[in-house]
Amino acid sequence: MTTLRIGTRASTLAIAQSTLVKDRLARATGLDVELVTVTSEGDTNRASLASLGGTGVFASALREALLADECDLLVHSLKDLPTAKHPGLTLGAIPARADARDALCARDGLTLDQLPEGARVGTGSPRRVAQLRSRRGDLEIVDIRGNIDSRLGRVGDDLDAVLLSAAGLDRIGRLAEATELLGLGFWPSAPGQGALALEVREGDSGPDLTRGLSKLDHRETRLIVTAEREVLAGLEAGCAAPIGATAVVDAGLLLLSATVYAPDGTARLTASHGVTLEPGSLAAQLAEVHDVASRVVDELLAGGAADLVPKGSIS
Template sequence: MNAVIRVGTRGSALAMAQTTAIATRIGSAAKAEIEIVPVTTHGDTSRESLASIGGTGVFASALRESLLADECDLIVHSLKDLPTGDYAGLRLAATPKRADARDTLCARDGHTLETLPEGARVGTGSPRRIAQLRARRPDLDIVDIRGNIDSRLARVSDDFAADDPQRLDAVLLAAAGLGRLGKLEHVTEYLDLYEWPTAPGQGSLAIEVRAGALDRGLSTALEAVNHGATAATTLAERLVLAGLEAGCSAPVGATASIDNELFFLTATVYSLDGMRSITSSHAASPESHSAAHLAEAARDVAERVVAELLGNGAAELAAVKGTP
């Protein structure tokens, strides 16, 4: 076992916080020292909207190239930012237990989505969230924003005068990110997953390694941090994206869960203007909670959900390419 495990991550405050937490667990399980290796990605440096820079892979490619170049031993991603296709020379080695997958509203004066005044300025950089906002509150002024959590929250603070064009009345942010940074006090509303589905894999982390055999100590450590239910439910959600041939910035929400021996998956595809949506829900009964049986159930429900979505016109509704 190497004396030091080098862990690659984006350099943002959120990425560093979530990576440090999981890397500490890996180091403890492997009985090794940890070195955090920050990597700057295109998504970190570009100020353009996610849709205009392609969305898919903008936060992942530089990390993956760093791993292939042997500049680190493993890399930690936010799973929702990870493209669904295989990447030559790498493999997904572990999916730690998921944090809160919900979106939140962080608004002035304790407002919720229902109580925000007409014309309120709400910031988000996600095409899915934009579509959902337009569907729920077409009277709002939606502002396409980028930046880290602190810079987004700052625009809802009193740092900006009432007539400053940078001032916002609310922002939409992931509960998981706020929780990992200790900023949940800014939340004025948690949005229910089944009314407001979030990005496939939201709230989850993914650990990638180079393909091939791992040192036994590191392999054992990754097995220790992997969470079977999270691996299976996020697999189902991501298979929806893969089946629709949609990028991780497409207006698609998906939620999978395991309850009372049933594996549930619901997915919704939105038109970009939020005026139309198509939803499909299916369930399966896995033979057991073994990794193999849960993965089989995930593939089963995802295949049926994708077929129904495409059969009902999802390819014409949004930027997805799949065919029924």
């Protein structure tokens, strides 16, 4: 293998993220690395994300291209990747996570609390909708789609503010347009937000790519995002379920907290648990992560999480 091909969506953010991985893989392997753009239904259909079947709509076309050997690996925003394993594919690496917070981008430098009554705030995320309604029930929430540039372009025009990922803004050089970064303690973001996922064909990476992926993989990030995503998997939840989750590692202790919101923001349920990560293999630590995520899921279900959200979005 003399050239590695990275499959990516063609949006500004996807290209920026894939270019970061491209440059790091080139340094790690000494090989030429090129980008191969793939168009998904989510890129061409302007319907709401929930009506299209969730964030997985962005991954399906990319995965088809990878399985057809049109590229050698994919770069995903991990928060957009379904939790269920795709047949024939595996996560070859999860690089160090960027900022996991949500960012408010508002006119006139306003923060969330400073927005006037009735202000129009754009987002396409059911989680963010529920959080906005919980925090500011007076706001008018507008369902929006489109890339970061088009969303930001509406601020000061037909919208007073939009909510976006801080990591996404940073990767395209527009983080300075955020007027407030929302703390994870009171505003948990999507499981895996801020992290990238490098997906490859199972058992078919080759020594050069395998070596490169091992250099990019970040163990702590893999552990914390796995914990967050296992809450989604355990609740059998997807795009229609407003769920935020945050995991951190501090002095060898992994702390996981997850919140399930009613779509209208009138109720929420939070569970938090921790586990000491014993020194050892990644597999052993992932087993500990699975245990703590299971405890969080069990507490949420026992507390009535399934009654908070639309039927079918949590089993």
